[in-house]
Amino acid sequence: MANIHNMTFLKEKIDTLKEEGLYKELVTLEGPNESECIINGKKVINLSSNNYLGFANHPRLKQAAIDAINLYGAGAGAVRPIVGNMKIHDELEQILARFKREEAVLVFQSGFNCNAGTIQAVTEEGDLIISDELNHASIIDGARLSKAKKTTFKHSDMDDLERILKENKDKYKKMLIITDGVFSMDGDIAKLPEIVELAEKYKAMTYVDDAHASGVLGENGRGTVDHFDLHGRVDFTIGTLSKAIGVVGGYVAGKKVTIEWLINRGRPFLFSTALPPAVVGACIEAIKMLMESSEYTDRLWENATYFKKNIKDCGFDIGQSQTPITPIIIGDESKTKDFSKKLFEKGVFVSPIVFPTVPKGTGRVRCMITAGHSKDQLDKAVDIISQVGKEMKVI
Ligand SMILES: *Cc1c(COP(=O)(O)O)cnc(C)c1O
Numbered sequence: 001m002a003n004i005h006n007m008t009f010l011k012e013k014i015d016t017l018k019e020e021g022l023y024k025e026l027v028t029l030e031g032p033n034e035s036e037c038i039i040n041g042k043k044v045i046n047l048s049s050n051n052y053l054g055f056a057n058h059p060r061l062k063q064a065a066i067d068a069i070n071l072y073g074a075g076a077g078a079v080r081p082i083v084g085n086m087k088i089h090d091e092l093e094q095i096l097a098r099f100k101r102e103e104a105v106l107v108f109q110s111g112f113n114c115n116a117g118t119i120q121a122v123t124e125e126g127d128l129i130i131s132d133e134l135n136h137a138s139i140i141d142g143a144r145l146s147k148a149k150k151t152t153f154k155h156s157d158m159d160d161l162e163r164i165l166k167e168n169k170d171k172y173k174k175m176l177i178i179t180d181g182v183f184s185m186d187g188d189i190a191k192l193p194e195i196v197e198l199a200e201k202y203k204a205m206t207y208v209d210d211a212h213a214s215g216v217l218g219e220n221g222r223g224t225v226d227h228f229d230l231h232g233r234v235d236f237t238i239g240t241l242s243k244a245i246g247v248v249g250g251y252v253a254g255k256k257v258t259i260e261w262l263i264n265r266g267r268p269f270l271f272s273t274a275l276p277p278a279v280v281g282a283c284i285e286a287i288k289m290l291m292e293s294s295e296y297t298d299r300l301w302e303n304a305t306y307f308k309k310n311i312k313d314c315g316f317d318i319g320q321s322q323t324p325i326t327p328i329i330i331g332d333e334s335k336t337k338d339f340s341k342k343l344f345e346k347g348v349f350v351s352p353i354v355f356p357t358v359p360k361g362t363g364r365v366r367c368m369i370t371a372g373h374s375k376d377q378l379d380k381a382v383d384i385i386s387q388v389g390k391e392m393k394v395i
Contacts, residue, residue: 021333022356027349032057035372037349044349045381047367052324053215053286053296054372055246060289061282065247068281076274081263084274092280093251095287100222100239101231102253106262109275111211111240113268114250115142118236119178119207121265122258123148128172130164130204132156132179132190139178139209148176155183158194165202175204181224182212185358185366187325189217192228200233207236215244216323220290221297244300245286247279299371300324307369307378314386315395319364326367327353328385330394336363339392346384 017023030038033056037046055061068088078084089107096105108114119142123129127148131139134155143150149172154160161177168175177199179190192208199206210223218226221244225234236258241249252262262269289296304324312318317329330336333354340352343365354363367385369378389395 021337021354035370035374035377039344039349042344042347044344044347045373045377047348047350047365047369047381049368049370050212050243051246051372052244052300052368052370053221053246053290054370055215055244055286055289055296058246058286058289061246061285064285065278065282068277072277072281074278075276078273079269079271080274081270086274086277086280088277088280088284089274092284092287095284095291096239096251097253099287099291100237100253101226102237102255104256104259105251105253106259106266106269107241107275107280108250108252108266108268109272110248111209111238111242111250112138112141113272114238114240114252115139115209116145117142117266117268118238118252118262119143119176120145120147120267121262122205122207122236123174123176126173128168128175130161130168130175130177132183134183134185135178135180136184136209136211139180143178156188156191158191158198161195162198162202165198165204169202175202176207177204178207178209180212181208181210182217182323182325184212184325185353185364186319186327187212187321187323188319189213189227189322190224192224192230192234196230196233205235206233207238208234209238211238211240211243211250212323212325214239214241215286215290215297216300220294241279241283241286245283247282247286249275249279249283296371300369303371303373303375303378304369306375307367307373307382310378310382311367311385314382314389316385316389324369326369327364328367329362329364331361331363333360333363335392335394336365339388339394340365342388342392343384346388348381348384 027039076084093105115138123146125147129143129148129150131152133152213224215221237253239251319327336352350365353366
């Protein structure tokens, strides 16, 4: 028998990934994540970050991080329920609650952690979780940790959602509908007004994960609930501090009682160390910047609208996108990867996204437009994408 410590079982699985074209390797950034950056030694226009507002390397965030280190140190020193809860953590939650126009907020160490902790804490045996089939991996994992029964509805299909609600309304103690606010692979927005109406009709709770809407949709980036003016009608709003906010972290916004419960029963909150002061300080500064001015979100949308129009005019298929997420649908998996490779050679970095992240035959390069891109960079990117598109007969 082979020596188990050789990890042959992993090598075999990796070989299978390679055969199926699903093997991933990391690229390395030499310097900050900006609209133009150095990747694997090459200067390229970056169309793949979630740094929507250009905050990741913003001088105000960096200064706030340094100030927080000077006041509170490099680490929090404990989980928050023991002795890691600093004044700066409370301040972040207070400003987030005001920003989100909700009663209260609880911050977790990441958006992933937030879903992993919250879903299992607010559901139990005898409940039903009803999840959009395209929801993010952290929602899927979060639901797996719950003792509730789980089912999915077809992506944004309100008839399918209503069918499930109708069939199950008397069978469970509680029902919880979960949806992404903005779907990350297509850039479409959840039909939140319809979901909320159905939830109210069938007495279900609602849970929106606004990772790609935080800092993007709604007044100055307040999210999908604000975008659709549904304040007070969504039970759990999840936001991330890792994408548009430019740092790292996640939060739940909702009723005071929800936050009280999660302080007692949110497992990543209870058992994983508090976010470091630098992160918290930078996040507070980012939220202040959004509350002060619409300058950043305005520039994001102006850039996104400009880029999407020009890409569409070239004849590319950008699917159902309603947000700065701009998929350019290529189709075939290996063609998609070649497309991305050719773009990189010409100076544009856009990572390919293929099955199983998206359905077979819908491979795409997903362009992420940010407030940090200059018109020049966007023009140059469109030029290169259109050149490669013609070369490869995509357009
Ligand atoms: C990115 C993402 C997360 C994870 O957020 P992190 O803060 O990066 O952990 C969770 N949910 C959705 C929908 C996401 O797109």
